[in-house]
Amino acid sequence: MSVINELLAANREYADSFDQGGLPMPPARQVAIVTCMDARLHPAKFLGLNVGDAHVIRNAGGRVSDDALRSLIISNHLLGTKEYAVIHHTDCGMLSFSNDDLRRKLADRGDASGIDFLPFTDNEASVREDVEAIRTSPFIPDGVPVSGYIYDVNTGALQTVVSADT
Amino acid sequence: MSVINELLAANREYADSFDQGGLPMPPARQVAIVTCMDARLHPAKFLGLNVGDAHVIRNAGGRVSDDALRSLIISNHLLGTKEYAVIHHTDCGMLSFSNDDLRRKLADRGDASGIDFLPFTDNEASVREDVEAIRTSPFIPDGVPVSGYIYDVNTGALQTVVSADT
Numbered sequence: 001m002s003v004i005n006e007l008l009a010a011n012r013e014y015a016d017s018f019d020q021g022g023l024p025m026p027p028a029r030q031v032a033i034v035t036c037m038d039a040r041l042h043p044a045k046f047l048g049l050n051v052g053d054a055h056v057i058r059n060a061g062g063r064v065s066d067d068a069l070r071s072l073i074i075s076n077h078l079l080g081t082k083e084y085a086v087i088h089h090t091d092c093g094m095l096s097f098s099n100d101d102l103r104r105k106l107a108d109r110g111d112a113s114g115i116d117f118l119p120f121t122d123n124e125a126s127v128r129e130d131v132e133a134i135r136t137s138p139f140i141p142d143g144v145p146v147s148g149y150i151y152d153v154n155t156g157a158l159q160t161v162v163s164a165d166t
Numbered sequence: 167m168s169v170i171n172e173l174l175a176a177n178r179e180y181a182d183s184f185d186q187g188g189l190p191m192p193p194a195r196q197v198a199i200v201t202c203m204d205a206r207l208h209p210a211k212f213l214g215l216n217v218g219d220a221h222v223i224r225n226a227g228g229r230v231s232d233d234a235l236r237s238l239i240i241s242n243h244l245l246g247t248k249e250y251a252v253i254h255h256t257d258c259g260m261l262s263f264s265n266d267d268l269r270r271k272l273a274d275r276g277d278a279s280g281i282d283f284l285p286f287t288d289n290e291a292s293v294r295e296d297v298e299a300i301r302t303s304p305f306i307p308d309g310v311p312v313s314g315y316i317y318d319v320n321t322g323a324l325q326t327v328v329s330a331d332t
Contacts, residue, residue: 004197004313006214007215008326009214010213011212013214014211014212015323018322020206021319022320023206025204025206025257027205029172031169032203037198037222037237037241039194039219039220039221040186040189040191040217042215042217044210045210045217046177046180047176047177047180048172048175051205051211052205055204056203058224059225059233059234060240065233066233067231067232067234068225070231070282070283070284071203073268073278073283074259074283075226077271078263078268083169096244112239115232115236118236138275138276139275154187154188155181155187156180157178157184158174158181164171
């Protein structure tokens with residue numbers, strides 16, 4: 001059985017006992033999280049989120065890319081969220097390569113020189129940079145709390161890098 | 167207590183009983199999912215994913231944007247995933263506005279005419295388009311299975327739009 005068929009079988013079981021229909025579209029807790037796609041991160045679990053609570057935006061690195069900002073603008077202006085958090089994590093793949101490394105690896109397939117893969121070398125600095133990208137977006141209201149954290153994949157704990165008050 | 171402080175308190179409880187450290191960086195099940203940021207979607211739950219199983223990429227709409235492709239390229243070439251699924255959902259906010267609507271709403275803050283918010287009017291068509299965007303990327307190997315689904319927020323069930331074999 002291919003992996004996707006296993007996931008579809010798991011979904012049939014989930015749907016059989018599903019009892020959380022009828023929730024409204026806007027997140028109940030009016031918060032959006034930007035975090036990494038890493039398989040070891042289950043943000044709903046490690047933040048205690050219920051179905052319907054929060055927008056969760058994820059990409060390689062948990063970067064506040066233009067696309068993450070697109071999502072946050074929709075979250076804020078159309079779906080009423082009022083607080084944002086950026087969560088990077090220990091042992092992140094984005095700390096393990098450079099744009100040039102990956103572009104060389106892809107060269108047989110095409111020219112990837114126009115793609116910034118958004119790797120980073122300093123985890124805390126990348127969190128600060130991404131918090132700042134939200135805070136300075138003209139499309140996100142001033143004064144909205146934006147905070148930043150590093151999730152430890154070995155302990156399950158969040159370390160604060162930028163608190164919501166600063 | 168602000169919402170983020172409630173999430174941090176939930177995280178301290180989670181970390182107190184956390185016993186899933188020491189997992190490797192590459193996803194155990196070698197699969198990556200692209201889905202929407204919607205608060206009603208808990209993909210780990212509705213796909214039966216364990217910590218460490220799968221990359222999860224999320225944005226407004228679950229669109230295969232340039233940034234989602236950036237993440238998928240990293241997932242494939244650096245972290246060994248071999249299968250992809252796109253999951254949109256019923257009652258999606260992306261079906262409720264146009265680029266012009268949102269740009270007008272943002273006009274007081276700045277010129278958003280350069281931002282494509284990637285809304286859509288036909289859910290199945292958007293799934294097909296996003297599956298195709300992965301299949302036709304020069305940087306994703308030919309023959310990798312890519313499938314597409316719509317998650318029903320009222321029943322918890324996935325409906326297949328593009329199966330992995332086609």
